[in-house]
Amino acid sequence: MLPQVVVLIAGGAFIGPLVTRVGLDKAAWLSAGAVVCGLAVYGLLGRFGYVWVALALVLVVAGMRVAGGSGSRAGARGVPSPRCTLYGRPRVHPVVPGPGPGTKTLPKPFDD
Structure with a gap:
């Protein structure tokens, strides 16, 4: 849970400039890709240690944060x-x- 909380709190500093730089539509595609990559990391490497699970959580939460903002x-x-x-x-x-x-x-x- 800690990686999710850290990404949700600290992600606000990066999401605004990302959406401004690449645009709303491209940011939505990038966030969907981050979610898919996070699920793939969890599925393929999650059993090899907590580092991989934490990386997967970071990718999924970062993608969901951008997707929520761009979707609304x-x-x-x-x-x-x-x-x-x-x-x-x-x-x-x-x-x-x-x-x-x-x-x-x-x-x-x-x-x-």
Whole structure:
């Protein structure tokens, strides 16, 4: 567990510059490769000592940390901004039929 905790805490210093340097899509591919390599190291060399298990944990956790950040960013980027509260309150003003001809707009629920 210690290698995972160290990588999660210290990884923040490296992940931001990595994503800035290579871009979001390439960082996601690199993180997926790190996870696969970590699982391969664990599967092939894990029985030969704790060093290999620790290396596998470091690779998997580093890959998952980058994948989590890039995945949440890509998910937020895919939602239209008027429907997403991540970028502020939605600006939807309902229109209801009024008593006379035409329609009447309800008062705005938010202070603009």
